[in-house]
Amino acid sequence: MRILIVNTSEKTGGAAVAANRLKDALNNNGVKAKMLVRDKLTDDITVVSLGHEWRNQWHLLWERFCVFWHLHFSRNHLFEIDLANSGTDITKLREFKEADVIHLSWINQGMLSLKSIRKILCSGKPVVWTMHDLWPASSICHYAHGCYRYENGCGNCPLLPGNGNPNDLSSKVWKRKKTMLSHGNIWFVTCSQWLARQAKRSGLLRGLSVTSIPNPIDTHFFEPQDKQVARQHLQLPTDKRFVLFVSQRVTDQRKGMDFFVEAIGRMVAEHPGMKENTGIAILGGHAEELEGKLALPVYPIGYVSDQQRIRDVYNAADVFVLPSLEDNLPNTIMEAMACGVPCVGFKVGGIPEMIDHRKNGYVAAERNAEDLAKGMRWVLDEADYAALSEAAVGKVLRSYSQHSVAMQYLEVYNEALAFKNFRL
Template sequence: MRVLIVNTSENVGGAAVAANRLMDALNNNGIKTKMLVRDKATDNITVAQLDKSWRQRWNFLWERFVIFCHLRFKRDNLFQIDIANAGTDITRTREFREADVIHLSWVNQGMLSIGGIKKILASKKPVVWTMHDLWPASSICHYARNCHRYESRCGNCPLLPGGGSRNDLSAKVWRRKRQALGTNSILFVTCSRWLADKAKKSGLLSGQKLMSIPNPIDTHVFCREDQEKARIYAGLPADKRLILFVSQRVTDQRKGMDYFITAMNKMVEQHPEMRQNTGIAILGGQAEELAGKLPLPSYPLGYVSDEKKIASVYNSVDMFVLPSLEDNLPNTIMEAMACGVPCVGFNTGGIPEMIDHLKNGYVAEYKSVDDLAKGMHWVMCEADREALAAEALRKVNTCYSQYSVAMKYIEAYNEALALKRYKL
């Protein structure tokens, strides 16, 4: 079996990281797998790049311009919306022709258009589509927040000025997606049960097959190491207990920066002795902005792409906190747990599927600053850290190992092949 994973980027963003890890997991377990991307960053021979041309850039710019117009020339929500009105026809590529199964991943921002997806389905090749967010099951949004319109049909979109209208951009894109899907069978995979529950309610996905399979992680890269050596490599102090906050862009409000700041202030106010022995490491773009707002000594590390360096940062810290307001199955929690680091997060999205409350970390009440502060202090100062670490490692090895996830995807591919043969 030959599988082609299609993703916009080779290594930028959580979906790209997950797609890369899945490709490695499948190749390591006997499935010949390649990736096809628009933005290639390495010389990895298993990753193919679309032909570079002005049209690739144009697809991205044209989509942003159309969205910008519908936003009445305001930048609010400019990158919260994707309409897939422009993209590349990948059915003409050699990689597509050679594949037995087409595996769509995150294909937005000018990679594939809705018309291009329709051509893929018309090719009669079996298609598996991993949902890293809600976009494949909604109209134009990646996270619906409190909106339920996608369950019937979109329109009156809260991301559009004035709340949109009955026949707004979201309604038009919904119709185009509905027409593109037609009666074609796609096997949709969600990375968390939380997203699966949402996707099952989608009016677009009615009648489609849905499975839930987590992302894999390479436990040879993300594994427990000596903390003292890790701190030397990461450039972090040896004389403090360290808390870690990670995000590709730490100022992303969805990742809960404001809640983290408020909870940290509350915890330090209640336990002032922490000022002397505790610090905060911040990994991600714009880390300096967060560092200046925190009540403890902070160590902004900026954006890091090297996995060995990232693993050393995890191994340097005593706790990882990710108070996301909405998240699917964060790679960062999985990475921290694979390094034996207890995690704290809100009870939302796929986070409580990863963190087992009071066993390998702490799941705080959603948006409760008090409970978040309580959970952070419990992990840092009250719990048996070695017991938490052991449970975190057990969870990763049981649920997220390359072998475990690869076997589940092989089952999904075989089912997609069977669905296609049944349709034919």
């Protein structure tokens, strides 16, 4: 069986990391898998580039300009909207023709257009589409933010200016997607049960298969290691405990930095002694902007791409905190747990599926900084830390190992191929 996974980037972003890990998991479990990307960053022979960089850049710039125009040239929501009005036709590529199953992943920002997706569906090849957010089941947005218009047809989109038009751009794109999805056989997979519940409410996916399979992780690489050695590698103090916060862009409001700042302030106000023995390590871009805003000493690590260094960051931490306001199945929580680090997060999205409350971490009430502070304090000073750490590793081994996830996807591929053969 030959699988072609299609994703915009090879490595950049959570979906790219998850797609790359799935490709490796499949290959390590007897399934031939390749990855087709626009942005190839390594010399991995199992990853194929689209080529034609100038043309790819044009697709991206044209789509962004169209979004910008529809926003009346406001930057508000500029990167929260995708139109898929421009992209590459991959059906003529050798890798496409050789594949038994086409596996779409995150294909936005000029990678594939609705027209090119329709060509894929009309090719007769079975298609599996992993949803890393709601975009495949909605119109133009990646996260619903409490909006349920996608259930019946979109329109009156809160992301567009002049909200109140039932036949706005979101309505038009929704109808185009509905027409597109009427062609071919397609199986949708969500990375979390939370996203599956949202997807099944979509009028676009009505009557289509939607199942939930988590992302995989290499548990032979992400594993517990000596904390003191990890801190020495990162030039962090070895006489402090560390709270870790990670985000590709730490100032992203969706990641809940404002709640994190408030929670740290509350925790230190109640336990001022923590200023002497506890620090905050921040991994991600713009980390330096947070210095002076937190009640504990901040150690900005910056943006890191080296995997061994990322593993050191997790192993250097005592607790990982991700106060996302909306999230699917964060790779960061999985990576931290695999390294034996208990996690604290809000009860949103797929986070409660990963963190088992008071067993391998702490699930705080949504948007509740007081409870977030309580969870951090509980992990650091009240819980049986060794038991939490062991339970975190156990959860990852049971649920997110390469073998476990690859076998679940193999069932979906076989079902898709069987359906194709039945139709023939």
